[in-house]
Each structure stands twice: as C-alpha cells, then as structure tokens.
Amino acid sequence: VDADVVIADEVDLWKEGVIEKAKERLGSSLYPLFRGFSQPQYPGGPIDQLYEKSDQRHYYVPCGSCGEKQHLLWDENVVFSDDLTNVKIICRKCKQPMDRLAKGEWVAHNRNAYSHGYHISKLYSPRADLEAMARKSVNLTEDGAIQSFYNADLGIPYKPSGTPGLGDYRIEAYPTHQPMAESYLGCDPGKMLHTVVLGRPSYGEPLRLIYWSPLPDFNGSAKTPGLEEIWNEYHPRKGIIDAGGEPRATKTWAMQHYGRVLRWSHRPNKPEPIYPNDSDEVHMERTALLDFLYGTLKRQEVWLPAGIERDFLEHLESNIREIKKDKNGRLIPIYTPQRADHYAFALAFAILAAGFGSTSGQPVVVSRDGAMPVAVQHVGEMDTPVQVSSPLWTSTGGPGRWPRR
Numbered sequence: 001v002d003a004d005v006v007i008a009d010e011v012d013l014w015k016e017g018v019i020e021k022a023k024e025r026l027g028s029s030l031y032p033l034f035r036g037f038s039q040p041q042y043p044g045g046p047i048d049q050l051y052e053k054s055d056q057r058h059y060y061v062p063c064g065s066c067g068e069k070q071h072l073l074w075d076e077n078v079v080f081s082d083d084l085t086n087v088k089i090i091c092r093k094c095k096q097p098m099d100r101l102a103k104g105e106w107v108a109h110n111r112n113a114y115s116h117g118y119h120i121s122k123l124y125s126p127r128a129d130l131e132a133m134a135r136k137s138v139n140l141t142e143d144g145a146i147q148s149f150y151n152a153d154l155g156i157p158y159k160p161s162g163t164p165g166l167g168d169y170r171i172e173a174y175p176t177h178q179p180m181a182e183s184y185l186g187c188d189p190g191k192m193l194h195t196v197v198l199g200r201p202s203y204g205e206p207l208r209l210i211y212w213s214p215l216p217d218f219n220g221s222a223k224t225p226g227l228e229e230i231w232n233e234y235h236p237r238k239g240i241i242d243a244g245g246e247p248r249a250t251k252t253w254a255m256q257h258y259g260r261v262l263r264w265s266h267r268p269n270k271p272e273p274i275y276p277n278d279s280d281e282v283h284m285e286r287t288a289l290l291d292f293l294y295g296t297l298k299r300q301e302v303w304l305p306a307g308i309e310r311d312f313l314e315h316l317e318s319n320i321r322e323i324k325k326d327k328n329g330r331l332i333p334i335y336t337p338q339r340a341d342h343y344a345f346a347l348a349f350a351i352l353a354a355g356f357g358s359t360s361g362q363p364v365v366v367s368r369d370g371a372m373p374v375a376v377q378h379v380g381e382m383d384t385p386v387q388v389s390s391p392l393w394t395s396t397g398g399p400g401r402w403p404r405r
Contacts, residue, residue: 004029011046012038016329019046040157041147042323042331048157054110054117059124061104063091069108072100072123074154080134082253087130089123101126121155144271144291147333170300171308176210183210185236186349189245192216193227194315194342197234198302198350207354208303210234212312212343218253227253238347240264240282254280264349273352282352290319290335293348302351315343 003025011019019036026032032221038047058071068091069079077098080087083254089100100123108116133153140146150158180199187195192214199210211234220226231239241250242265254261258280267274267283274283284292294304297316319335326332 002028004031004037005033008034008036008317010038011036011050012041012047013330015326019050040155040338041151041152043157043335045157046156047329048114051117051119053113055108055113056110057106057108057116057118058367059104059118059120061098061100061102063096063098064102065095065096065098066091066094068093069107071119072121074123074137074215077123078130078134082132083133084138085131087134089130100124119155122153144288144333145295170206170303171306172208172303173306174303175209176305178210179234180210183234183236184350184354184355185231185239186346186351187227187239187241188342188345189242190342191252192342193218194346195227195230196343196346196350197230197236198354199234199348200354203304206301207351208302209305209308209347212346214342218249229254231257236260236353238262238353240353242349243281243346251280258388262353264352271392284352287321287335289332289348289352290321290344293351294345296351296355312343314339314345315341319344 006022006025008019008022016177023034036047036050039052040047042048044084053358057155060069060071062069070092072078072089073092076092077089077100079090080088082203085366088097090096091098106118108222122133133149135164136145136149136153147158150156180201182200182203184198185195186198187193193216194214195212196209197211198207211230213230215227215230216229218225220229225233229303239257239261241254241261241263243250243265250263254263262280262282265285266286266289270283270285271288272284275281276283297304318337318339318341320338321333323331324334
C-alpha cells in the first residue's frame with residue numbers, strides 16, 4: 001500500500017526492520033513525509049539512530065537576567081532544597097532563576113543533516129511536577145528506575161552499568177541461624193534448593209539475612225534438613241519459590257502452605273510483581289526482579305552478616321547487566337550470569353516476600369484496565385524523528401499486593 005505520509009509512534013518498541021519497511025510505502029509519493037516519535041531507551045536504539053542522523057534540534061530559552069540562551073539540562077539548570085522542595089530552574093551562566101516556559105527557539109546542532117529531529121523533555125512542560133521529578137532523581141538506586149527517569153522524564157537514552165558491586169551494601173555483626181520475631185523465605189530450586197531466610201528482630205528494624213544454605217530436597221533426611229524443616233524452624237510469614245526449577249514439586253509444596261507460599265515465574269514486560277487472582281503465583285520480569293534486588297541492597301534496606309561466605313557474595317556478583325537484542329531485534333536490558341547465581345534469586349524472592357507480605361491490607365491486582373492512557377502530541381516537520389519524554393501508561397492502582405483468598 002502506497003502512502004504520502006507515514007507517522008510512526010514509539011518506534012523504539014518496533015521490531016527490527018519495521019521502520020525501513022514502513023518507509024518503503026513512501027516510494028511512489030511526490031512529497032513523501034515520515035515522522036517518528038518515541039521515548040528513547042538505549043543509545044543506538046531506533047529513535048536514537050534517527051535523531052543522530054537528523055539536524056538534532058534543541059529548544060533554547062533565554063535567561064531573563066543575563067540573556068543567555070540555553071537548552072535546559074537537569075544537572076545544570078535544576079536546583080532544589082535539601083527537603084526536595086522549592087525546585088527552581090536557574091541560568092547555567094549567571095545562576096539566577098529563569099522562566100523555563102519563556103518563548104524560545106529551536107536550534108539545530110547538526111545543520112548539514114537532511115532531516116529535522118527534535119528533543120523534548122518534561123522540563124519544558126507547563127504541567128511537569130518538578131518536585132516529583134526532584135524526589136525521583138535523588139532516589140535512583142534501581143537500574144530500572146534510573147532508566148525510567150532518563151527516558152520518560154528527560155527524553156535521554158540511557159545505558160545502565162554492568163556488574164553490581166557490594167561496596168555500598170550494609171554488612172553488620174549480628175546473630176544468624178536463629179529465628180526472629182518476623183521472617184521471610186526465598187528458595188531457588190536446581191540441583192540443590194538454595195534457600196535464604198530474612199529476619200527482623202522487632203517491628204521497624206531493617207531486615208537481615210539470618211539463614212542461607214543449599215538444601216538437598218524438600219523433605220531432607222535424618223542427617224540433613226530439607227526445605228520443609230527450615231520452614232517449620234523459622235516460621236516465615238511469607239515465602240516465594242521459583243516455579244521453574246521443579247514445577248511439580250514446587251506446586252505441591254506451595255499447596256501445603258497455601259496462602260503463605262507463592263511460586264515466581266518470569267513474565268516479559270512485567271516490571272512490577274503481578275499476583276493473578278485465585279492462584280499461588282507471582283509474575284515478574286527477570287531483569288526487573290534483579291533490579292529490585294540490587295536496588296534494595298544499595299539502599300541498605302537489607303543487612304548482610306559480617307563473615308558471610310565468599311561463595312554467597314559470588315552468587316550476588318555473578319550477573320552482569322547488559323543491553324542486547326531480543327528475538328524481534330529490539331534492545332532490552334538483560335542480566336547475564338557469569339557463574340552460579342542461585343543465592344541472588346533466593347534473596348530476591350525473600351525480599352519480595354517481605355516487601356509485599358508485611359504491608360497492610362489485602363492485595364490489589366493492578367492490570368491495564370486500571371491504567372490511564374496519557375496522550376502526548378508533538379509537532380515536527382519533514383522527515384522528523386522526535387525523542388519524547390512521556391509515559392504511555394500511568395497506573396492508578398498502586399503497587400501489587402498478595403492475592404486475595
């Protein structure tokens with residue numbers, strides 16, 4: 001089908017080769033026009049490539065004090081108080097407050113390019129909540145949250161770092177291998193059942209790792225404890241186990257502790273935990289789960305014991321976060337294990353159980369039906385890629401909770 005105009009939305013989510021195929025529709029037009037829009041995700045992604053080949057226009061606004069024209073950058077133009085209020089846009093030259101909504105002009109950074117390209121961020125939006133953006137900017141510990149801030153708020157592609165380090169993690173001397181007032185269990189089945197238990201001595205105190213061990217099976221023996229014995233010893237409020245290691249065995253064990261044990265399964269495009277009704281499952285994307293793990297540790301919300309074995313730490317350090325193409329040619333973040341990583345997943349499951357098991361109230365299952373579409377319009381011209389900073393969907397339901405029984 002021939003066309004004179006092709007408008008492509010969210011091209012960073014398109015399969016590889018689709019943009020070129022769409023442009024072929026313009027082959028018979030006297031005045032062909034292609035316009036591409038998208039939040040950028042990663043450097044080298046579809047919209048980033050289009051923008052790099054364009055004239056790279058940025059919107060410059062003048063400072064009312066010194067007259068300096070500038071395109072707004074978060075690190076250079078935004079300041080706020082320690083309590084994250086009184087957010088101001090200042091001139092990067094004279095440091096005086098400036099009107100971010102003042103009339104400005106588009107300035108091309110690559111004037112010899114054939115096509116026009118426009119970069120747009122929320123800093124230019126009259127409806128932008130600058131205080132919310134400030135709060136978000138100082139609480140960036142998970143790679144997924146950092147990605148969202150750069151892509152959705154600033155309209156900038158972002159490539160996360162590689163191996164998570166342990167330098168900022170909280171290591172303290174405290175008793176281990178003994179029950180506490182409140183505990184949560186995580187288990188990653190394989191050849192062994194790598195199991196961890198997190199405990200909290202009293203309400204309000206940080207969670208701490210109190211038990212970790214590879215177990216031979218669910219029932220154990222006279223000489224070696226199994227998962228069931230550890231469960232009975234520590235009496236966890238909640239537990240999560242990987243459903244994929246031994247599907248039939250994990251299903252049977254979860255049913256024995258119905259309402260207290262959930263089975264985790266990887267589900268693509270599920271960045272937050274989803275708890276299907278009338279099931280013993282929790283669905284969450286693998287990469288998002290590990291982002292959640294490392295973010296929690298970096299925020300020091302979970303303590304590790306002094307003298308923890310190097311083997312345990314190697315499991316945590318095994319994964320390298322990379323950007324790779326999926327089967328459709330799209331760039332996605334993925335953790336690549338360099339060696340065994342069972343304790344990393346077991347700890348992630350226990351943290352997930354604690355985070356969603358100790359909250360008040362019954363679960364609220366958040367689905368797309370409870371989301372509000374956000375429409376954003378931008379005007380370009382000619383062969384125009386536009387990098388935009390606006391989410392496709394904003395949830396109105398809040399975080400997931402444990403399933404109703």
